[in-house]
Amino acid sequence: MSQPVTDHQNIGVTAAKGFRAAGVTAGIKASGTPDLALVVNDGPQFAAAGVFTSNRVKAAPVLWSEQVLKTGSLAAVVLNSGGANACTGPEGFQDTHATAEKVAAELNTGAIEVAVCSTGLIGVRLPMDLLLPGVEQAVKALSEDGGQAAAIAIKTTDTVHKTAQVTAPAGWTVGGMAKGAGMLAPGLATMLVVVTTDAAVESADLDAALRGATRTTFDRVDSDGCMSTNDTVLLLASGASGVVPEAAEFAEAVRTVCADLARQLIGDAEGASKDIRIDVTGAATEDEAVDVARTIARNNLLKCAIHGEDPNWGRVLAAIGTTSAAFEPDALDVAINGVWVCRGGSVGEDRDLVDMAGREVVITANLNAGSAAATVWTNDLTADYVHENSAYST
Amino acid sequence: MSQPVTDHQNIGVTAAKGFRAAGVTAGIKASGTPDLALVVNDGPQFAAAGVFTSNRVKAAPVLWSEQVLKTGSLAAVVLNSGGANACTGPEGFQDTHATAEKVAAELNTGAIEVAVCSTGLIGVRLPMDLLLPGVEQAVKALSEDGGQAAAIAIKTTDTVHKTAQVTAPAGWTVGGMAKGAGMLAPGLATMLVVVTTDAAVESADLDAALRGATRTTFDRVDSDGCMSTNDTVLLLASGASGVVPEAAEFAEAVRTVCADLARQLIGDAEGASKDIRIDVTGAATEDEAVDVARTIARNNLLKCAIHGEDPNWGRVLAAIGTTSAAFEPDALDVAINGVWVCRGGSVGEDRDLVDMAGREVVITANLNAGSAAATVWTNDLTADYVHENSAYST
Missing domain, CATH: 3.10.20.340 (ArgJ beta chain, C-terminal domain)
Structure with missing residues (x-):
């Protein structure tokens, strides 16, 4: 494939065909900045894979998303900043479940097709009275160029939003977004990352490409030795390009996007000057x-x-x-x-x-x-x- | 035994009978503060034990002292601040050897009876033209109440010197000194510690008491997760009290002195406010x-x-x-x-x-x-x- 072109001002998760995204202000953050993102796969395929923190203290959204990914399929990912929903007990897990149910209802799909990611302070319940109306707002704002708004809405102490993309000559694209500024020493993934592609790839092949990519990218970033309870990297494929990529070329494209995002994470690590x-x-x-x-x-x-x-x-x-x-x-x-x-x-x-x-x-x-x-x-x-x-x- | 009395203004390594010590300014430190300490065991016994850093990159004085301690006997310990003599190659090891030879010549003993400890910057040769005359100066300054001067001379970024002592009702004493302010996460010992006793104890029993004490004291101090190349804890027994202590009581006295010194190390860790x-x-x-x-x-x-x-x-x-x-x-x-x-x-x-x-x-x-x-x-x-x-x- 040709040398990948990466552009940090690009639209990230909506660069690939078949995806819409949105980033809105639900009011979860006291700062009043955007705090809820939604990424929707419009198909025709819905293959997905994910890797999660190896921290044994896992946030509710990690426990949820690990479960729903067992089908190898996702229709949407909802992400919030302003609260990690970690160490919040059974009630916190119910909050995650309710969030997925709300997204599913708005999109006419099943909750089992919806992954949930959260980031922010550990040990605090999410304000569901603000989050659920935010989901309605995000669904209304969904757009084919909403990737940048989504990348902005998942920031916490990040000073810049992070996106990357690669387009293969054969006509398919891999794009992604990431957030992460502290507690940044992933065991299997780092903070929140969503990568999308319009290549036609089965979930098992997505999984292999994603694990191979994270092993030498996110797994080799170590800002402060502190592993998060919420680390999640998701890869969704819409198949909307109609092209079945060559496996090695696809894996390399995923690796390139992950490496680009990982490098951006280190470049924006909390307090760093080098x-x-x-x-x-x-x-x-x-x-x-x-x-x-x-x-x-x-x-x-x-x-x-x-x-x-x-x-x-x-x-x-x-x-x-x-x-x-x-x-x-x-x-x-x-x-x-x-x-x-x-x-x-x-x-x-x-x-x-x-x-x-x-x-x-x-x-x-x-x-x-x-x-x-x-x-x-x-x-x-x-x-x-x-x-x-x-x-x-x- | 009665409750041990610890006094941070005490004389530390010369609290036990049979020991003299000195701390002088050899000029190794640019600051002009004391930088060379000497502890001498006047007997009648010369039993000794030591534990050293488990860092595989060991300073020359650690390699030397590990070797000479195989006899289970020491007549003196010479310690310098202002340079760690670590990562200095064969020349650095020769510097350590020459230091031990100089101390031995001045004290009329063999170099194999002299342990050497160094602390300071890694990767810099020691100024032997200053250090060797400093040894002569230290021998002249040896005194039965020189423990405090010795404790002062081993300081680097320490803001206070550290000493501790315990006297048993049976008439024997355990005393010690320590330095350490950064790179403070010992694998088997921490920075430089010398403990002395006038109890009559064989080297194998000293070794058991010292390992037991360090396991739950220095080994459980972790200021910054960084393990030094120079960590050394030495225990010397003069037998000058003429008393053979009960083993458990002696072990507890050594543990008490080590715990006191370890607590002082944390209390003076670099930059710490808590x-x-x-x-x-x-x-x-x-x-x-x-x-x-x-x-x-x-x-x-x-x-x-x-x-x-x-x-x-x-x-x-x-x-x-x-x-x-x-x-x-x-x-x-x-x-x-x-x-x-x-x-x-x-x-x-x-x-x-x-x-x-x-x-x-x-x-x-x-x-x-x-x-x-x-x-x-x-x-x-x-x-x-x-x-x-x-x-x-x-």
Whole structure:
């Protein structure tokens, strides 16, 4: 396929034919900004797949959506910001169920065809007296170019909305939207993501493409080491292009959209001033490369050093040393923005050669223990992150 | 034994008979503050034990001290701040060896009787032209009440020095000193700690008492999730009291001194404004209780919330949910400072009842899955931590 064109101002989930979306203000957020989104698949096909947080404390909408996805089919996804509906007990689950029933009634389908996603504060019931009228409002606002409004309505502390799309020469499209700004260390998915396509793909193939894509995109984003109770990534196919794509080409298109959205999530992480790409090479296995990269990504001291534009490679080695990956301490090489400041586990090139003025910082750690590699994205730890997260619920 | 009396202004490692110590300014630190400490055991016995960082990237002094302790005997410990001598290659190891040789020559003993501890920036060679004359200066300054000067000389970003002691009615004493302010999540020990006793105890029994004590004290302190390359805890016995203690009483005295020093470490953690005690109860096993408590302790979002005096129990549940401990999500109870804000995995008592104005915050998580329990100490995540650690090496 040709090089995918991604455009962050595009319409995301309505880029593919057969989808309508809306984003409205139901009044769930005190701020009065949009807080309810709806994505509807008009068919002719309704195949769907999803991956969810591996957190064992799962929000009501995650428990619901996992169940309804067992059919491999979805007609709509309703998403709200302003409340996570997590740790809200049986009553919270009933709220999710009632939301799906309301969407189903408005769209003349069954509740089992409606996935529900929520994001916001944990441990607070949703204001159903506002949410249910909001659903009516969203159904009225559904539009074939409503993808941007939907992406805006799912924002919480996100400063920008996130959309991406790829169109294949064969005439089918994959598009998506995402939100996520904190509690961003997905176990199987990150925060809320909806990807749509008009390619004609069965649910089992959607599932394979989606799992393959998330494994190397959302699963390798780790902003703050904190895994959400609500992480959800959904992929819906309308078949409206009439084209059955080649499987590898389709999987690559899904991966491209997911990677684009994942990169946008890191770029807008709470309080971040640096986006940090951690490339681990020379690992014995891919799993070990991911483990080492993630351990580096979660090291608060290193994240502070990067914030201060300090090429403190000793903190990289101290982090690597806590893993069980195969390596010899005196064979570790570390580069920061291309300067090999650590060679053979000891002092390498002059650290003053490292230029860290830009927003993107690349840390390369060569374990010299094999040929496997992996990349994990994170960001720096800043006073702004502390401020934002010490005041979030109050 | 009677209730131990601990006094943070005491003389620490020279409280026990048979020990002398000194703290001097060798000039290793640019600040011109004391940076070299020496603790000497004058016998008649020289039994010793130690536990070291489980970080696989170990500093030269850790590699050296692990080796010399295989004899179960030590005559002296030399400690420097102002440089960790970690990731400094074979040359760094030679520097450690030369330091031990110098101490041995000055004290008329063998280098194999001298443990070395270093703390400070990783990846920088020590200024041996300053350090070796500093050893001569320290030997001249050795004194039976030099424990406080030694405790002061091992400080890095510590704002206060840390000492503790316990005297048993039978006439023997256990005393110690510690330093540690960041990179504080020991795998087997924390930063630098030296404990001395004049009880007559064999090295194997010292080892058992020390491992038992660190397991429930230093090993349950987790300030920032970052494990050092230099963590060392040493226990030296002079036998100078002439008393052979009852084993359980001696172990409890060592544990009391270690717990006191560990609590002081958390109280002086970099940038901290709150000391947080995490009590996990109702766990199936002690290991699971520790795992859950440590996972809560490492949750940056929760640590920010505590900083903001926000009883955000949802973040506690989100953290617990990432563990593999036995529990049911709808059976989790969480209290903050005694108010059960979460009952049965959902909303409990009114969060506005929680008073978080004090420095100490207690989070209690009852997994309702058994009868095991554990406590881990941590502190809040603050803008001051970010500032301190983004500028440390520059």
